[in-house]
Amino acid sequence: MKKVLKIAALILLGLLVVWTFVFLWNKSRPKVQTYQIEEAQIATIEKKTVATGKVQPRNEILIKPQMSGIIGELYKEAGDKVQAGDVIAKIQVIPDMVTLSSAESRSTRAKLVFEQSKRNFERDSVLFDKEVISREEFEKVRLQYQNDREELKSAQDNLSLVRDGVTASTASTSNTLIRSTVTGTILDVPIKVGNSVIQSNNFNDGTTIAAVADMSDMLFVGKIDETEVGRVSVGMPMKITIGAMQDESLTADLEYVSPKGLEESGAILFEMKAAMNIPSNIFVRAGYSANAEIILDKREDVLTIPETCVSFSNDSAFVHLVTSLEPQEFKRTPVKIGLSDGIKIEVVEGLKLNDKIRGNEIIAN
Numbered sequence: 001m002k003k004v005l006k007i008a009a010l011i012l013l014g015l016l017v018v019w020t021f022v023f024l025w026n027k028s029r030p031k032v033q034t035y036q037i038e039e040a041q042i043a044t045i046e047k048k049t050v051a052t053g054k055v056q057p058r059n060e061i062l063i064k065p066q067m068s069g070i071i072g073e074l075y076k077e078a079g080d081k082v083q084a085g086d087v088i089a090k091i092q093v094i095p096d097m098v099t100l101s102s103a104e105s106r107s108t109r110a111k112l113v114f115e116q117s118k119r120n121f122e123r124d125s126v127l128f129d130k131e132v133i134s135r136e137e138f139e140k141v142r143l144q145y146q147n148d149r150e151e152l153k154s155a156q157d158n159l160s161l162v163r164d165g166v167t168a169s170t171a172s173t174s175n176t177l178i179r180s181t182v183t184g185t186i187l188d189v190p191i192k193v194g195n196s197v198i199q200s201n202n203f204n205d206g207t208t209i210a211a212v213a214d215m216s217d218m219l220f221v222g223k224i225d226e227t228e229v230g231r232v233s234v235g236m237p238m239k240i241t242i243g244a245m246q247d248e249s250l251t252a253d254l255e256y257v258s259p260k261g262l263e264e265s266g267a268i269l270f271e272m273k274a275a276m277n278i279p280s281n282i283f284v285r286a287g288y289s290a291n292a293e294i295i296l297d298k299r300e301d302v303l304t305i306p307e308t309c310v311s312f313s314n315d316s317a318f319v320h321l322v323t324s325l326e327p328q329e330f331k332r333t334p335v336k337i338g339l340s341d342g343i344k345i346e347v348v349e350g351l352k353l354n355d356k357i358r359g360n361e362i363i364a365n
Contacts, residue, residue, distance in 0.1 A: 036359035053222020057213035121145035320358035
């Protein structure tokens with residue numbers, strides 16, 4: 001019995017030793033890796049950059065009052081379309097009491113003088129008809145009457161202007177009527193009926209009654225990084241994507257790049273403006289955030305491969321050309337590369353159409 005157990009133990013020990021050698025041999029064998037295979041293909045490569053910004057009207061005009069007072073009436077609101085000359089609001093004048101008192105006094109005196117001149121003129125008219133007084137005396141009285149009548153009208157107009165800001169003869173063109181100076185759409189009316197407003201002068205800009213702009217002439221205003229500003233130039237086409245209009249893609253033409261950069265968050269950025277081409281059936285609101293895609297360089301119908309397939313050593317580029325598919329075998333082949341869009345890269349020399357190369361992804365061991 002003891003002999004049998006001893007033989008069994010020796011057999012188990014032998015099997016353990018054999019399994020250990022087999023395990024270590026398998027462990028030492030190199031692993032066979034299977035790579036994804038890519039092909040060289042004809043495609044178009046575009047080198048792009050993206051600028052962020054927003055949509056703004058080319059000209060936004062702020063309508064200011066020509067006199068101070070209180071808003072008596074508002075005739076327009078934001079979103080309304082106006083023509084140049086349309087009345088937006090009406091101002092109620094608050095007169096200065098000293099000036100008002102002086103104007104009232106002048107009007108009263110002018111009225112008294114006129115009434116006296118009128119009586120003199122009526123009396124002398126009768127005497128002249130009866131040939132009691134000479135023509136020369138009558139004409140002097142008539143001239144004085146006419147002068148006093150004009151002075152009364154002037155004094156009354158002055159009183160009306162001081163008190164109401166308007167006269168009977170200038171009611172249609174009075175400064176109390178705030179008119180749009182341009183044709184366009186009202187973007188904002190920041191005042192309400194009852195608000196006090198002041199005219200612009202050397203000491204302040206005056207109160208804004210409304211902001212008006214032509215919404216058919218819009219600009220993309222954005223910023224571009226200093227590393228790419230040297231590659232853009234006036235006249236380059238752009239593709240505008242508006243955040244609030246995901247289904248729409250608009251075109252624009254670059255028309256301005258700032259000659260001076262400004263530092264923002266540690267980066268130097270340059271302002272740029274592009275004239276947007278907006279179809280008549282699309283309404284673009286001022287202030288929309290947008291992205292502008294600019295094509296810096298383009299290669300059409302060139303030989304391309306995935307950029308991840310290219311490896312670099314010093315100043316040279318290489319790919320692993322497939323020499324056998326089963327089993328996979330590769331040859332390290334130098335290539336000359338061109339334009340890259342970050343996904344595909346142009347191959348100028350070293351490969352032919354449909355050449356197979358090793359991809360960067362391992363699909364099996």
